[in-house]
Amino acid sequence: MLRLRLCSSHPVSGDNEHLGTSAPCISGPLGMQNRAIPDSSITASSTYSSYYPRNARLNIGNYGWRPRYTYVGHWIQVDLGKPTAVTGLTMQGRYYATSYYVRAFSVQHSLTADSNDWQSLSNDGGQAITFSLSNGAAKNVTFPMVPIARFIRILPSLWYGSCYNLRFEVLGCQVPDDGSIKLVDGDDERSGRVEIYHHGEGASWGTVCASDWDINDADVVCRQLDLGAAVQANKASEYGTGDLPVVMNKVACEGTESRLADCPFVCTAYQQCNNSDVAGVVCLPKLNTIRLVGGSNCSGRVEIYRNETWGTICDNKWDIDDATVVCRELGFSEAEEAKMGAYFGQGSGPVHMEGVACEGSEEALGDCPSQCWEESTCGHAQDAGVVCRYDDDNILGGIGAQ
Known part of the structure; x- marks a missing residue:
């Protein structure tokens, strides 16, 4: 009779550990x-x-x-x-x-x-x-x-x-924190093959078996990555299998956990998984996520995610303070220009914000006042854009560029 072992998590051990003769x-x-x-x-x-x-x-x-x-x-x-x-x-x-x-x-x-x-x-x-x-x-x-x-x-x-x-x-x-996850080989930063890091023997990244993989499991992955809700729990190695070992099998999240490593699963040392069935996810953006479209990695039309769709910003009252908040939110040090008149091309879909009035000190564009209760009268010919200052020391610069 095959006996399965359930693992509740992958805590960092209190013992000192070795990676071997090389670093990851x-x-x-x-x-x-x-x-x-x-x-x-x-x-x-x-x-x-x-x-x-x-x-x-x-x-x-x-x-x-x-x-x-x-x-x-x-x-x-x-x-x-x-x-x-x-x-x-x-x-x-x-x-x-x-x-x-x-x-x-x-x-x-x-x-x-x-x-x-x-x-x-x-x-x-x-x-x-x-x-x-x-x-x-x-x-x-x-x-x-x-x-x-x-x-x-x-x-x-x-x-x-x-x-x-x-x-x-x-x-x-x-090295990554124990239980860190990432999405690999997806269409964008919100989709891909799920990989998880464990500090155990060998201390390395591994994949997750898609056996019993469902939307609850995918929701936990998206939450841990600070993304929106999961819309797909991929089961058939749609994002490739990679060259890594399968380290989790039959994951059984309730959907409320903060980390994938907090969910029960079957240790693959006790039950192997066919690595042609590797789990993946597709996550929605979080509310008020922003991105730059139609420019370079540090410039473009500003788009914000609301009501389950991407939309643009009207350039009515758009100025350098607004642009500064956008650039800082995306990881740049400051804005060089606030662009108006669909400088980076016209978007599609709704115009989500008009009359934006940032002071310049806000952490996110979604924190800035705008005309919330009035339907926008702007067309896409007035889509706002930004040019951010790109520094070599920038770590996050361009994270939202499309």
Whole structure:
């Protein structure tokens, strides 16, 4: 008789975990040198004079951190803010590299920083690894095993000179939260194959079996992604199967859960699924979602989703304050122009807003006053548009462009 196991969720384990010998994302500096890691997140067992932990930033200043007493057992640690795949360190001594530098050190990692949660970075035999340095010049040190950790601690065990100074950078990449989901290979950002991330052994993305997949399950996916209600629960790998393992089967959401990982399901380790039947969804936009149409990734006709349809904005009283709110909502720093007269072409469907009167400080266009109780007299020849400022540092810029 086949026995099935129901899994209620995928919580992040309190135990430290390893990804193996590689990270699931592109490794790079995590923020010591560029100060993305705040001073308050850098602490140490002790400090000598003004050689504070906050000074231990790679290539910053001349000396870095120094402990109050020079003996084995002192440490400096960094709080990375969230579970992170840590691939290595860049180690550096004081400004002249020929003396007063760390010659050997070990590394500990933790998810919680509780005293019983620290684990040494170890080899396959369980022995703590000691890393060696030949001078104080900046040197990359790659970890043979990649831990998932929030806290990284460096413990010098040998140094050149009567004391040592230390500057460093932490290398790695922040992994998704346990139970994170995404839609892949869909027609837009609201449709696609459902993929879910789990911190368990192997720590990777996986797909969901479409067996018993229904609209309740799809609703939970759409809610977790902060989208509107689900309109389709796709069952037949309509968005492809991908190359990932199937990690959830027979999902049984009630439809009220906040995350897909909170729903009961059958673990695929106990019942395999034909990966030709991978689950997908189609979600509606949320009320007052906006997008840019007919332009570039940072410009276009403004459209807003209301009453289950996309519509345009009348350019009556449309100005730079209104455009600024639109651009900021889409992830840009500011607006360069407020366009009028269907500059980016005429839309179709209803005109949802007229007489928009943003102050410019609102977080979303839907928060701005407009002529709510009067039917718009505008035609699409008066469709409003925007040109947003595109910055290389923009993370979300263009998210709503069509």
